[in-house]
Amino acid sequence: DGKTLAFTATYEGPREVYTMPLLGGLPTRRTWDAGRVGTTGWTPTGTLLYATDSGSGLPAIRVWRHDVAHDVRTVLPLAQCSEAAFLDETHLVFTRLQFQGSHTDRYAGGTAQQLWSFTLPAANGAAEEAKPLTADYDGTSRRPLVWNGRIVFTTDRSGRMNLWSMKPDGSDLRQHTKHADFDI
Numbered sequence: 001d002g003k004t005l006a007f008t009a010t011y012e013g014p015r016e017v018y019t020m021p022l023l024g025g026l027p028t029r030r031t032w033d034a035g036r037v038g039t040t041g042w043t044p045t046g047t048l049l050y051a052t053d054s055g056s057g058l059p060a061i062r063v064w065r066h067d068v069a070h071d072v073r074t075v076l077p078l079a080q081c082s083e084a085a086f087l088d089e090t091h092l093v094f095t096r097l098q099f100q101g102s103h104t105d106r107y108a109g110g111t112a113q114q115l116w117s118f119t120l121p122a123a124n125g126a127a128e129e130a131k132p133l134t135a136d137y138d139g140t141s142r143r144p145l146v147w148n149g150r151i152v153f154t155t156d157r158s159g160r161m162n163l164w165s166m167k168p169d170g171s172d173l174r175q176h177t178k179h180a181d182f183d184i
Contacts, residue, residue, distance in 0.1 A: 004068075006030075006039040006048050017050045019068060030066055036098075041145070043086045051082050051098070061098050078118060078130065085144040085151070087168050090120045093133065093144045093151050103183075106156050108138040115141045115153060117168065133170035152176075154184055 006019050009027070014034040018027040031037055035054030040063060042048060048066040063081040066073040076084070082098040093115055100111035115133040134141040134155070141155040141164075150165040157164070161183030163176040177184055 001046055004046075006042070006050070008038050017048070017066075019048065028068075030068060036061060040083050041085050044088060049084055049086075051084075063094065077121065082113070083143055085146050087146050087151075090122075091168065092118045092120065093146070093168070094118065094130075095142050095144070096130075099142070106139050106159065112138065112140045113142040115144055115151070115170075117170075133166070156183070160184075 003022055004019050005022050006017060008015050009018050011018070011027070012029065015037055016029055016033065017031040017037055017039050018029050020027040030048065031050065031052065033052045033054035035052050037050060037052040037054065040049045040051050043065065048068055049063055050066060051061050051063045053061045060080045061082045062078065063076045063084045064073050065076065076092070078094065080096040082095045084092055084094040086092050095113040096116060097111050097113050099113065100107065114135065116130045117133050118130040119128055133151070137155065137157045139156050141153055143154045145152045151168060152163065152165045154161045155164050158175055158178070160179050162179055163184055164173060165176060166173045
């Protein structure tokens with residue numbers, strides 16, 4: 001709704017997710033995971049998205065939807081999901097892996113983040129397989145956002161991390177910033 005900010009903080013010990021009004025006010029703690037946790041965004045209808053490794057049972061991170069009005073959370077049906085953005089309430093673009101920890105320029109190793117798409121299963125329906133969107137590039141593509149019907153993300157495919165966008169099917173790739181000396 002453009003009125004609430006979500007962020008991570010360590011006010012009470014471990015890093016947790018909080019929300020607060022943009023116009024000011026006290027933060028409200030939303031998670032008690034005591035794990036690796038971070039905000040990743042909002043759904044189009046205002047549900048908070050955050051990633052955590054708490055309770056995953058695997059050495060992986062998963063994204064949860066948190067309805068802050070009713071304080072109800074549900075995990076997305078993906079075993080690995082670190083950063084996520086919804087195109088609409090059922091179509092999702094995400095990274096499977098979390099940031100690998102180094103700021104190595106043009107890292108193309110096995111933990112490089114890539115963008116994937118996924119359609120949530122309908123009630124009592126079978127889920128489709130997630131599909132890679134940036135498999136054409138071995139380096140990092142991350143931080144997906146949706147804007148004007150396009151997926152906007154950062155990638156180092158031009159040599160430095162810059163802002164790019166593409167259609168939801170991965171086509172029509174466009175570079176929007178051209179930083180050559182430093183990453184965006």
